[in-house]
Amino acid sequence: MRRPGAIAVLARLLLAGPGPARLHCGAGGWVFVFPLGMYATAGLVLGPAAHVPLIHHIGAVAVWPAAAAWARTATALAATAARTARRAGRAGPEATGPVAGPVAARQHR
Secondary structure (H helix, E strand, O other), rough: OOOOHHHHHHHHHOOOOOHHHHHOOHHHHHHHHHHHHHHHHHHHHHHHOOOOHOOOOOHHHHHHHHHHHHHHHHHHHHHHHHHHHHHHHOOOOOOOOOOHHHHHHHHHO
């Protein structure tokens, strides 16, 4: 069975609805953002250097999906961070802080 290419996977992730499964990606989404930005940057730089305007135009168009992916991933990361902070707040002060476990329990006695 043939696996989808990277561009197909990236397009599917960008076009997917803002469901909870997509907004839960957190930091892992940056794996997709970096290649999109690199494709756009490479097109913008390579086109003029190689005197091929088409490559430059492709890079200029690719900037927008890269920016959208960046915004979507940053939003998902912020949502995940907020969710984690709320859960940590409900767990109580023993679960938060730089040291948790037996040492922290002895300090609170």
